[in-house]
Amino acid sequence: MKSFRGGVHLYEGKELSENRAIQPIKAGKEVIFPLAQHIGAPAKPVVAVGDRVLRGQPIAEPASFVSAGICSSVSGTVKAIEERPLLRGVGDVIVIENDNQYETVAGVGDKRDLSTVTAEDIRRIVAEAGIVGMGGAGFPSAVKLAPKNPEDIRYLIINAAECEPYLTCDYRLMVERPEKLIGGIHVMLKLFPHAKGIIAVEDNKPEAIAVLKRLTAEDDRIEVRALKTKYPQGGERLILHVITGADINSRKLPADVGCVVQNVSTSVAVYEAVCENTPLMSRIVTMSGEGMAQPGNFEVPLGTKFADLLEAAGGLKDEPEKLVAGGPMTGTSFVDMRVPVTKTSGGFLAFLHDDVSARPITACIRCGRCLSVCPENLVPQILAVSAGYEQFDKFEDLNGMECVECGCCSYVCPAHRPLTQSIKRAKTAVQAARRAQKK
Amino acid sequence: MLNISNAPHVRTSRTTTTIMADVILALLPACGVGIWLFGWQAALVLALSVGSCVLTEWLYEVLMKKPVTVGDLSAVVTGLILGVNLPASAPWYLPVLGGVFAILVVKMLFGGLGQNFMNPALAARCFLMMSFAGQMTAFPALADMTSGATPLAAAKNGEQVDLLQMLLGQHSGTIGETCAVAILIGFVYLLIRRVIAARIPLVYIGSTVLFVMLFQWLNGNPTLAFSANYLLAQVLGGGLLLGAVFMATDYVTSPITKGGQWLYAILIGFLTALFRVFGSTAEGVSYAIIIANLVVPLIERITVPRPFGFQKGGKTA
Structure with a gap:
């Protein structure tokens, strides 16, 4: 099996949550939508304080070419548009008072036949749905799906490595909703006539590999590839290296070597937007770490406060030393329980022991x-x-x-x-x- | 109370102290054989050397009001390496002075662990060689041996040497250098524990042999250049194995780049062969390593690896 140079083998911690089925949870009383939860210009609000909004209704629009809109995940009233604490400092948000009715915009959930949509439709729907790269970077998907020469794209790579320890949200999607993942790939392949879809999964997820292989056995446009489990296999350059042999650096984009890379959750979101007329309103979030009372995977309305999610997920165990949004290798530690779930929140971890403070910094011995x-x-x-x-x-x-x-x-x-x-x-x-x- | 810090939030359990402890463990076979061969004097020399190094570091840090770092065990490693490089017959002041020189002058005055530009133990050994040449080379004769001449010195004089004896260490020399088997056990342990890579020791030993052959041939001794007995004596004799495994691999004073490690190892091999063939004594390992230590910053500058996604000449892919 081809791998890459360097990297580390980490304690994976996936056993805490990998066998917990996705449970839907409800949003809290106040739902918070940061305007900047993607790479690019912050979204521009299209609602005013006092407006009533429905679930699925756009509340902010893209402010420039590289930007993404936001749809409400609940029905209720716009309570404020102001600065609120976020993972890193503060930022502008739209606050919606949830009326708990979940009254939804007409047409959301309607099935749409893929054969009736054009490539242009797909890009428009993905943009309107507010979809961004949900693996963590948050790059607007509609932009990524519009490379200069769609004919030159040879590979649509689904990054299913999920190499960060503890996180299992993509794994659960692969096991529980594989047909949506595959559906999303077919939607995106319509944009790239010469591309092959490749689902790249680390080999520590044999169940997911088996399910996806079975479902794509007859499919000549999609292939499932097992990757050697090593952090950071999910890095974009490294997954390109392993799948295509093309090596790119910071000055190049995957499209320069004929590739588009998308994450599992993103592909599912694309399917739901295009085939089920459902904008991005929720995501799968892993709650894990030794400090979480009941580790698991949850389908969480976007904008839900961490405190509300934590309560619904069973709370903390003992007194954690550290809370991390994202994985332990690249995630952000935080202290404010009011931070909201965003499009890129793959998980929240609670650690009883903080490695960083437990290990004092000493002199470099140049070990290499x-x-x-x-x-x-x-x-x-x-x-x-x-x-x-x-x-x-x-x-x-x-x-x-x-x-x-x-x-x-x-x-x-x-x-x-x-x-x-x-x-x-x-x-x-x-x-x-x-x-x-x-x- | 919740902690805040930048990613990553997990750390390996390996620390500088566990690495140093591994090196100490790896040195124990060589020390043990030395004590078994040369008796209690060897144990005394090792103890004095370690004690001197640790005490010097502790005193310096206490007097200078700096955090005490003797717990990282690096001073113990320096003391042991200095000790195994001394003859068992060394008077008490040699290990003591050597320890003070290694830690005070070479290590602490340049900023402590990680900042020394030369291997402290080897620098101390060279300091002692220059100051006390007689005591440093008066190797005690073993009970069943007629003279205290080392096999390497014998080989230099064109004599055949008993290679089995060299493997097992039944000959005169410094405390830790005589028994090749004991050193190799430590080498294997360090490899298994991934404390060191095999690159520097193997390239060093290989290049030493090749350069010795070349120099002997240039020197008009083609028979020596192609004598298996002579070449194996070069590998097993003197401080070569000890130096290759425990001193050339010192993290602080060897290059961190892979290409740099090749260059560095070849350079030490070249210098060792040069000193051994053309020098006035049979030895050359210590000087070769500390001279190479000095050029490590230059070697690192020219061996920065090419980043991922770049092609030769710095062009992007």
């Missing part, structure tokens, strides 16, 4: 482990030193901007030095300097 695990073949130790001295020219010369922030170097460092964090900080500084230079 950070180099051997770096999937980008960089020199994290030297990059972190130049970042520390703010030698940004040297940092760029050493290709620091190629870092994908997977966290392997920090994970493996026996001195527990915050390498990824230093490199990330330098990257941010360099990007800011570049923007300033352009102006």
Whole structure:
């Protein structure tokens, strides 16, 4: 089985939640929609305070080409459009007072025959549904589905690696709703006449591989490929490398080598938008970690506050030392229980013990482990030193901007030095300097 | 109370201390054989050397009001490596002075762990060689041996040596260098525990043999250049194995880039062969390694690996 250079084998923790079927939960009294929950310009509200909105109704529209609209997940009244605490600092949100009626816009849920829609229809519906990459990056899907030359796309890769420990939301979708995943691939393949759909799954999910293989056995446009389980196999460049052999760097897009990469949840959302006329209003969220009383997978209306989700999911066990939104390698730690579930919230983890505070930072002994695990073949130790001295020219010369922030170097460092964090900080500084230079 | 920090939120359980503990374990067979061969004096030399290193580091940090780091065991490793490089007959002040020099001058004055530009134990050994040449090379004769000459010195004089004896360590030399089997046990342990990679030791040993052959041939000794007995004596004799496994692989003073490790290992092999063939003594490992230590920053500068997705010449794919 082809793999990639570098990477680490992590404690997976998937056993906590992988066998828990998806349970739908209801939103709380107040539902919160951040305007910036995707890459690109924040969405522009199209409702005003006091307006009554229905479930499925657009409440914000894309503000530019790279942007995404938002549909309400509940019915109720717009209570405020203001700044609220989010995962990182504060941001503008639309707050809706939930009336618990779930009164839905007419036509939502109506079946639509795929043979009647054109490629243009598909891109329009995906954009209107507010779909973005749900694996974590949140890049607007309609933009990704409109490469310059759709004829040149050879592979539509469904990134089903789910290489972050603990997260099982994509796994549950593959096992419970595989026909929707496959349906979504067929929708997207209509845009790319010469492409083959490839579902790339890490081999620690044999059940998902078996189900998908069975369902695609007769399908000559879709293929299921098992990947070796190694973090960060789900990184876009690495999944491209393993599936197509084409290696790209930060200056290239997958479309440049004839590929479009989409996540499992995204593909399901595309299916629901196009074939069931249902915009993106909910997502599957894994609640896990040793500090979660009842780990599991939940179908959560977007905008649900973490506190409400936590209550519905059975609450915390003991007193966790850390809460993380996303996976343990790339997720964001947070303290405010009022943060909402967004389009990219794949999971929330509660840890009873925080590795980071338990392991003091000591002197670098230059063991070189950070180099051997770096999937980008960089020199994290030297990059972190130049970042520390703010030698940004040297940092760029050493290709620091190629870092994908997977966290392997920090994970493996026996001195527990915050390498990824230093490199990330330098990257941010360099990007800011570049923007300033352009102006 | 909830903690906040940047990703990643999980860390390996391996620490600097566990790595140092592994190196200490790997050195134990060589130390044990040394004590078994040379008696209680060897144990005393090792104990003095370790004690001197640890005490120097502790005192320095206490006096300078710095956090005490002796718990990371790196000073113990330095002490053991210095100790196995000394003859069992060394008077008490040699390991003590060596330990002070290694830790105070080479390690702490340059910023402590990770900042030294030379292997502290080897630098101390070279310091002692220059200051106390007589005591450093007066190897005690084993009970059943007629002279204290090392096999490497004998080989240099063109004598045939008993290779089995060299494997088992039944000959004179420093405390830890005589028994090849004991060193190899430590090597295998370090490989299994993934503390070191085999790259530096193997490339170093291989290039030493090739350069010795080349130099002997250039030197007008083609018989030696192709004598299996002589070449194996070069591998098993002197500090080569000990140096290749425990000193050339020192993290701090060897390159972190893969290409750099190749260059560095070949350079030490070249220097070792040069000193052994053309030098006035039979030895050369310690000097070869500390000289190569000095060029590590330069080696690293020219061996930065090509990032993923870039083609030769820095062009994008």
